[in-house]
Amino acid sequence: MESVFEATVTRTDDGSVVVMSGTVNRAAKQALEAAYEEAVEQPGRVLMDFRSVDYINSTGIAVIVGVLAMARAEDREVGAFGLTDHYREVFNITRLSDFMTIYDDETAAAAAG
Amino acid sequence: MVQLMRRRRAEEETQAGDESQIPESKTRLIEAVPIPFGDPLETLLLSSGGPVVLRDLELESVTVDALREAGVELIVPLIGQGELLGALYLGPRLSDQPYSTDDRRLLGSLASQVAPAMKVAQLVREQQAEAKERERIHQELQVAALIQQTLLPKELPAIAGWQVDAFYRPARAVGGDFYDFIALEDGRLGVVIGDVTDKGVPAALVMATCRSMLRAAAQRHTSPSAVLADVNDGLVPEIPPAMFVTCLYAIIDTEAGEVVFANAGHNLPYVRHDGGVLELRATGMPLGLMPGMGYDETKYEMSAGEVMVLTSDGITEAHNAEGEMYGFARLMDRVARRPINDDVLNAVVTELEAFTGEGAEQEDDITLVVVKRTSSAQASAETFEERRQVMAKFVIPSEEGNERIAIAKVSAAVEGLGLEPARLERLKTAVGETVMNAIEHGNENRPELDVDVQVCANEESVSVLVSDQGGDRLIPEATVPDLEAKLAGDQTPRGWGLFLIEKMVDEVRSTSDGATHTIELVMNRKGVS
Numbered sequence: 001m002e003s004v005f006e007a008t009v010t011r012t013d014d015g016s017v018v019v020m021s022g023t024v025n026r027a028a029k030q031a032l033e034a035a036y037e038e039a040v041e042q043p044g045r046v047l048m049d050f051r052s053v054d055y056i057n058s059t060g061i062a063v064i065v066g067v068l069a070m071a072r073a074e075d076r077e078v079g080a081f082g083l084t085d086h087y088r089e090v091f092n093i094t095r096l097s098d099f100m101t102i103y104d105d106e107t108a109a110a111a112a113g
Numbered sequence: 114m115v116q117l118m119r120r121r122r123a124e125e126e127t128q129a130g131d132e133s134q135i136p137e138s139k140t141r142l143i144e145a146v147p148i149p150f151g152d153p154l155e156t157l158l159l160s161s162g163g164p165v166v167l168r169d170l171e172l173e174s175v176t177v178d179a180l181r182e183a184g185v186e187l188i189v190p191l192i193g194q195g196e197l198l199g200a201l202y203l204g205p206r207l208s209d210q211p212y213s214t215d216d217r218r219l220l221g222s223l224a225s226q227v228a229p230a231m232k233v234a235q236l237v238r239e240q241q242a243e244a245k246e247r248e249r250i251h252q253e254l255q256v257a258a259l260i261q262q263t264l265l266p267k268e269l270p271a272i273a274g275w276q277v278d279a280f281y282r283p284a285r286a287v288g289g290d291f292y293d294f295i296a297l298e299d300g301r302l303g304v305v306i307g308d309v310t311d312k313g314v315p316a317a318l319v320m321a322t323c324r325s326m327l328r329a330a331a332q333r334h335t336s337p338s339a340v341l342a343d344v345n346d347g348l349v350p351e352i353p354p355a356m357f358v359t360c361l362y363a364i365i366d367t368e369a370g371e372v373v374f375a376n377a378g379h380n381l382p383y384v385r386h387d388g389g390v391l392e393l394r395a396t397g398m399p400l401g402l403m404p405g406m407g408y409d410e411t412k413y414e415m416s417a418g419e420v421m422v423l424t425s426d427g428i429t430e431a432h433n434a435e436g437e438m439y440g441f442a443r444l445m446d447r448v449a450r451r452p453i454n455d456d457v458l459n460a461v462v463t464e465l466e467a468f469t470g471e472g473a474e475q476e477d478d479i480t481l482v483v484v485k486r487t488s489s490a491q492a493s494a495e496t497f498e499e500r501r502q503v504m505a506k507f508v509i510p511s512e513e514g515n516e517r518i519a520i521a522k523v524s525a526a527v528e529g530l531g532l533e534p535a536r537l538e539r540l541k542t543a544v545g546e547t548v549m550n551a552i553e554h555g556n557e558n559r560p561e562l563d564v565d566v567q568v569c570a571n572e573e574s575v576s577v578l579v580s581d582q583g584g585d586r587l588i589p590e591a592t593v594p595d596l597e598a599k600l601a602g603d604q605t606p607r608g609w610g611l612f613l614i615e616k617m618v619d620e621v622r623s624t625s626d627g628a629t630h631t632i633e634l635v636m637n638r639k640g641v642s
Binding site: 025055057058059061062063065066068069072073084085086089090093094095096098099 | 514516517535538539542545546549594596599600601602605606607608609610612613616
């Protein structure tokens with residue numbers, strides 16, 4: 001039932017995009033943190049692409065909080081796009097959206113870069 | 114002239130040769146002389162390897178003497194698979210010449226071909242007899258089953274404020290279980306559960322007698338102990354030796370909620386109440402063993418929501434594949450662990466089936482009677498619990514990631530209830546988080562423990578009840594996680610589950626009966642996000 005989490009990093013003009021797929025739960029911690037480390041080898045903002053993420057639970061939120069903490073420690077800007085309306089709501093309720101900019105889609109994220 | 118003698122069969126058969134072909138004056142029928150088991154002649158014939166000339170025998174045996182007397186000259190043993198199946202007795206040759214070597218060889222070869230055919234014939238006859246016996250047993254079982262089923266109640270009593278349920282499943286060999294409901298003249302309800310030792314028709318007949326006696330005695334006496342004492346005295350002279358009946362008789366005052374019962378050696382009843390489960394005790398000898406017995410009486414006042422469970426030993430004495438017995442402790446534990454509003458009867462039957470394993474043959478009759486007091490005031494309006502409809506009910510093993518199975522099932526169950534899509538998504542997240550908590554904290558990730566999930570709905574709302582075995586742990590107050598502290602590394606990044614659950618649904622209720630801990634998620638159907 002559970003889809004395995006994967007994260008790859010692509011470069012953009014103004015930073016990196018962490019492209020995620022599968023389930024974001026506690027099992028995603030290592031892969032997501034490694035992808036973040038890879039992304040920050042390059043200057044600029046880190047964008048998180050949630051388009052292929054099918055499920056996020058509270059342990060996944062904790063993993064994202066961990067990444068945001070790393071970003072905050074080095075004053076790195078983090079953004080996100082590709083979240084469903086429901087997970088946008090969850091990010092609002094948990095106030096994650098106060099610490100990362102949520103874009104409607106990839107284009108909006110690129111335009112804001 | 115030739116006589117074939119078959120041994121080891123009750124009906125000894127004599128088969129004479131075709132006498133009409135031989136001049137009558139010279140023929141003589143030799144009397145069938147049986148060879149008893151263990152006779153020295155049997156041993157000799159088995160080791161002879163062919164026809165034996167009686168004259169040459171030096172054997173002290175009554176049989177040999179009898180054969181000589183009968184005029185036997187040659188014995189041709191019929192041997193199949195090392196067993197003496199019979200023998201041909203031959204008198205003197207018509208020519209009065211002794212039997213030649215050729216004669217003996219011919220007879221020996223004849224015997225070696227006859228013997229297997231005889232063995233086959235014997236087996237066929239035995240199989241036919243066995244088939245006949247099986248058919249007889251089958252018919253007897255059908256008669257027993259018919260008697261039993263005819264006498265069991267056709268319908269359950271319908272009493273305001275009470276819910277009575279019964280389950281009966283006979284074993285293949287049909288044991289002597291029975292149960293009965295007796296409407297008493299003073300308005301109270303008599304409940305009987307019993308078990309006749311022995312199986313089949315004899316047990317069914319004793320059950321029928323016992324049932325009639327109980328029905329009559331129940332109207333004569335007002336106390337259950339007097340009823341059992343009366344039936345015992347009536348049954349002693351009627352019952353075959355070595356048979357007896359265990360029986361529990363309870364009288365329920367359906368208005369006051371008082372249950373008083375006496376017990377003749379039957380399984381004790383359990384009461385499922387708010388704080389767990391209680392075994393009610395009353396002692397007394399089984400019915401039909403000895404006259405003049407006395408029976409204890411026990412009273413119990415049932416409150417609304419409480420359930421009394423009466424069982425037969427077909428449940429407690431069922432075995433699993435490893436030979437382990439289901440037992441009282443397990444039954445009591447299972448009854449205790451069901452949520453109070455649960456369907457105890459189906460839960461016990463389902464769990465018993467899981468214990469004995471799929472396809473296992475049922476050893477004994479299984480009988481279960483469940484009496485629940487649903488409300489104390491007869492005229493009270495139906496409660497919310499009663500008005501709501503169960504949409505789905507399932508269990509999932511406590512393994513990480515299984516919350517997604519629950520999400521999918523709940524989602525399918527509420528389809529068609531018209532929940533707004535955004536609210537459905539919230540409910541799904543709340544269900545996922547609640548089930549995760551139940552798996553991880555309530556059941557401590559032990560896969561052998563189940564998380565029970567029930568989805569109910571009424572006109573106003575949808576409820577999802579998630580139960581684990583976490584005891585009396587109540588839901589802690591959900592605090593708003595301090596994100597700043599988490600981001601600064603001053604606080605663990607975790608701790609979002611309860612907060613999310615509370616934010617996602619309209620109401621969260623937490624209950625515990627000491628063993629089972631239940632979280633109820635309530636989502637109003639009409640609400641908009």
